[in-house]
Amino acid sequence: MTDFARRHPVWAAVIAILAAILVWMIFALWPSWLVDLIGKKKVFLNALFNGITLGGLYFLVASGFTLIFGLMRNVNLAHGSLYLLGGYVGYEFAELTGYWLLAFPAAFIVVAVFGILLQLVVFRRMEGQDLRQTLVTIGISIIMADLMLWGWGGDFYNISAPSWLSGPLETILVTAQKRSGDLVYLKYPLVRVVIFLAAVAIGVAMWLLLNRTKIGMLIRAGVDDRDMLSATGARIQLVFLAVFAFGAGLAGIAGVVGGTFQSVAPGEDIRFLLASLVVVIVGGMGSIPGAALGALLIGLAEQFGSVYMPTYAVVLTFLIMVGVLAFRPQGLMGRS
């Protein structure tokens, strides 16, 4: 970070000023002119937190996508379908057992096994043929979408969180002051906070795994130079399998999270595929910190967009993508 400040002093200053303004906007009691300008503080804070938690969900989906891409050069356009499958599996498990928490390992395992099958049966046969692999994933996603529509129909499913998570969380953030002088504090759904913290924990764990363990070293070496790694005798097929399973499993977990936040329904696969595409394009392909930054940016853009410019919220995210592509094609955190 100091390195960045030394190299780009102006940008660092701009970012610092923006961060300071943001902190002030979060903690201070808003003066009336600001309320007149952009509306109530409560709306702003809700959009901010929704954006951050949505970013956590996007990160879960996109980090698996970017990991698979970084190692295997395989743009897995069936990633959205894996997400949706995880959602359905999680829903069925939560309904069956009655335990919301059980849905996560169930979705992870089922979708990871499915990912292993994909890698063994499909992708290993066409290694090194990037375009063909990508086309195959399109075919798989078409078939999976239709099979899931067949199995679960077009209904919306909602995975309900357990009662100990369903209440609101009293935060220490002041949203307004009543006439009487009492301060109004922001209430925020506890489940979103918990899930966001879990996403952060998964992200940190992934970072530690990649940067502090031997397996992580193998994966990073594979990202840099696949052929050289296999020439040194590492069993790269096993690494591929593990990464594919893990990335797919993450998508499955994200499906359960998405089913709790919003709902599981046909069409969500495309939505989350697009979200992860945009996230990794913005963040930089194959980079986990990039996926985190991109997910945060896109989540915030979507939520603020839907509050402050409702008609063009979706377009805003794509504008960000186009801007990044035009000025930094390798992505914000990507290496050229």
Next chain:
Amino acid sequence: MSVFDPTETGLAARSEGQSWLERIPIAYWVVGLVLLIMPALAGDFMLFQIFGWTFILGLIALGLMFLGGYGGMVSLAQMSIAGVGGYMVAIFGVSAIDTISLGWPWYVAIPIALVIAMLFGTLTGWLAVRTEGIYTIMITLAIAAAFFYFARQNYVMFNGFSGFNGVLPPMLFGVDWRGPAAFYYLTLFWAALGYLVVLYISRAPFGLALQGVRDNPRRMSALGYNVTAHRVAAYTFASLLAAIGGILLTWQSAQISPGTAGIGPAIDILVIAVIGGMRHPVGPFIGAFIYVILKTYAIDALVTLGLSGERFQLLIGIAFLVIVFWSPDGIIGLWDRLRENRKRDPLTGRGGEGP
């Protein structure tokens, strides 16, 4: 459709001293004749719905084949560019939504539509060529999605979810161009023209340079070719084909809405191009024909088999997967391989000619 042959009996096998008419291979005469007398053979539904749609989708996919086959760039934005073309005709020309449509005459509206669609395609290309290979698919898919959502949300220009209806072709020469036979010839004309132009360009200096850029961009750039400019120009040309296709598509269904240029149709165009084959311009038309036949008759076939007709997507997906799995060059590739096998000497196993 196997009568087309790109390599040997094609235009490549030209001998000196023949007039250009004699150099046209016999297959072209046969297919051309059959296509020309088709209105005498087929019913109205076949002409308008099956063949008209085939030619339109083939024309849009032809642009993708040009990009992918000669330029090595697979773009999923072709359908969005076609959508822009259709929308612009509806906006500048005449439609039932007369609060938005400007109602300009066709000879103004159509050129404007083509130019705007080409500008959009060029801009897409300019963004997409900053990345390579599989990245291009991701970026063009994102652009296609952006256009879909924008058109759906925007009510000032694109009339939101419902889009435009009542977009009809002009009554030129006193002919109703939406009549089955007239529309058949209209689409046939543009499809044939597009096919021939792509064939011509593939052998013109620009097309050869583009294929060089596909095979080895660094060497081409060392030879003094502007790699980026060639790629962007390829996008511009492909978007012209898409725009013509988009206008015809709008006329065929007399309406345009965001769903026309959604993510599903964008992927369908890729499916069509891949099923047909990306090595020769006839591929997209073969692919489009198969797609249209499946889309029109698969529901009946599925119902008679006892399955629900909604499983059409499954059928398309499996067909696509099978083709990609076993023959990356699509139907054309299958045909080529079959012929190679037939020519091969059963004893020595060597091919009839060439490597």
